[in-house]
Amino acid sequence: MAGNAIDQTRRMLSLVTYLRERPGARVADVARAFGITEDELIGDLDVLPMCGTSFRGGDLLDIDTDGDRIWWHNPDASGTSAGEPLRLAADEATALLVAARAVATLPGLRESDRQALLRATAKVEAAAGEAAGASSRLSVSFESEGGVFADLDRAISERRRVWIRYYSPARDELTEREVDPIRLFVVGHTYMEAWCRLSEARRTFRLDRVAEIRLLEEHSDPPPVELRDLSEGLVQPAAEDPEVVVEVGPGGRWVAEYYPHDSAEELPDGGLRITLRTPDPASLRRLALRLGRDGRIVSPEALAGSAREAAREALVAYGE
Numbered sequence: 673m674a675g676n677a678i679d680q681t682r683r684m685l686s687l688v689t690y691l692r693e694r695p696g697a698r699v700a701d702v703a704r705a706f707g708i709t710e711d712e713l714i715g716d717l718d719v720l721p722m723c724g725t726s727f728r729g730g731d732l733l734d735i736d737t738d739g740d741r742i743w744w745h746n747p748d749a750s751g752t753s754a755g756e757p758l759r760l761a762a763d764e765a766t767a768l769l770v771a772a773r774a775v776a777t778l779p780g781l782r783e784s785d786r787q788a789l790l791r792a793t794a795k796v797e798a799a800a801g802e803a804a805g806a807s808s809r810l811s812v813s814f815e816s817e818g819g820v821f822a823d824l825d826r827a828i829s830e831r832r833r834v835w836i837r838y839y840s841p842a843r844d845e846l847t848e849r850e851v852d853p854i855r856l857f858v859v860g861h862t863y864m865e866a867w868c869r870l871s872e873a874r875r876t877f878r879l880d881r882v883a884e885i886r887l888l889e890e891h892s893d894p895p896p897v898e899l900r901d902l903s904e905g906l907v908q909p910a911a912e913d914p915e916v917v918v919e920v921g922p923g924g925r926w927v928a929e930y931y932p933h934d935s936a937e938e939l940p941d942g943g944l945r946i947t948l949r950t951p952d953p954a955s956l957r958r959l960a961l962r963l964g965r966d967g968r969i970v971s972p973e974a975l976a977g978s979a980r981e982a983a984r985e986a987l988v989a990y991g992e
Contacts, residue, residue, distance in 0.1 A: 851864075874897055918945075925943065
């Protein structure tokens with residue numbers, strides 16, 4: 673199992689050395705050597721060709737695979753004889769130093785990594801000379817999601833349980849729960865897959881909806897679970913699931929973000945006509961009530977009718 677984002681970076685650095693010494697290495701052998709799945713290895717290989725000493729031709733790593741073996745066509749690109757010595761322009765030095773200082777302030781970053789980053793930053797600053805001057809007048813602060821990511825990355829590394837307050841837009845409520853983090857991943861947004869102690873089941877949480885987070889002293893011990901293949905997206909409705917059409921106004925556009933859908937057509941008023949599939953269409957009645965004036969179920973007609981009836985019953989209940 674791949675660990676966390678920092679572990680993945682370390683693994684990819686080791687992968688460069690490993691592949692340079694083993695031209696034509698088999699995918700299965702490399703995945704086994706690094707203790708990861710073949711899909712995770714292919715994901716790393718998709719990133720490596722974007723790495724190198726510069727973005728000039730020949731300086732990026734030219735690595736590809738036919739699914740069975742891995743071929744590196746320019747191994748000297750990362751060796752001691754690689755091209756010209758690296759030179760940083762003033763804007764490059766400024767960007768690098770500002771980014772490095774910002775990362776060093778992330779809460780939850782392991783102290784050893786923070787110190788290593790600060791030492792590297794000092795060396796770059798000394799080498800850049802006058803070009804580094806502008807960086808001292810600039811600063812970057814991360815939004816809350818960056819802090820949540822760092823805390824969760826630390827929790828996974830230290831195998832610690834986490835307490836969170838989490839916002840669910842579908843229910844418009846905050847819940848408190850303790851979770852055992854399993855992994856972090858990105859599918860459009862950044863997510864945490866974890867074992868939720870409240871529901872005693874595996875759950876997925878979007879990081880920008882974590883309102884508050886606290887690392888606990890309890891040891892994280894999620895039950896063994898098979899990691900899902902996310903290559904086709906976070907949620908994958910079946911083709912045979914019933915189709916539902918929902919129209920939402922500008923205030924309901926979040927539905928297209930929260931629910932996997934087949935299509936989302938723009939409407940003249942700034943809303944959307946969303947077509948989606950679900951194995952349980954009746955579950956969308958709550959969505960209709962949640963939307964209120966901001967949306968309605970268009971089809972199937974039976975579901976639209978039951979949603980209208982549920983809304984009328986709710987209004988009667990409020991009137992009593």
